[in-house]
Amino acid sequence: MRFFLLIAVLWCGVVLGGWAVAGDKWPGVDEAVVEKIAREQGRGARTPLINTDQGDLLLFVFLAAGAVGGFAAGYWWRMLIAEKRGERQGRVASRRGGS
Structure with missing residues (x-):
């Protein structure tokens, strides 16, 4: 009976957790803190020097770094x-009086 109750509680947590989508009610640190402070200082968002969001450029960069x-x-x-x-084997042999 305890096992069934544990499985039921975990399953309800998974199902109900799926309904609680973060969406707009939980902004990330970038939006909540960094962008707010940047706007206060008069520095708005600008396009990056190398835009890795286009196509597979980011994948290529990781591939090249891995290679x-x-x-x-x-x-x-x-x-x-x-x-x-x-070197380790040499140290062990010298401690034992070997060559």
Whole structure:
């Protein structure tokens, strides 16, 4: 019985939570704070220098950044991973009296 009651309460929370859409009654920080202070200071909104909202430009920027980061990690893989592991093994061997 407790299990059924718990499931019913959770289900009602999910269903009723779907009805409470934020919409216009809960403005974000940008609208509530930043834009308000900017208007008070006489600085209105302006278009960005590089508008990433058009097409797939933002997707391309993330793709290019991932490719550059992947290339750098692959190029310096030995320095990032292999040498650190080798240094640790060397330290352990020297503590044990090995070569």
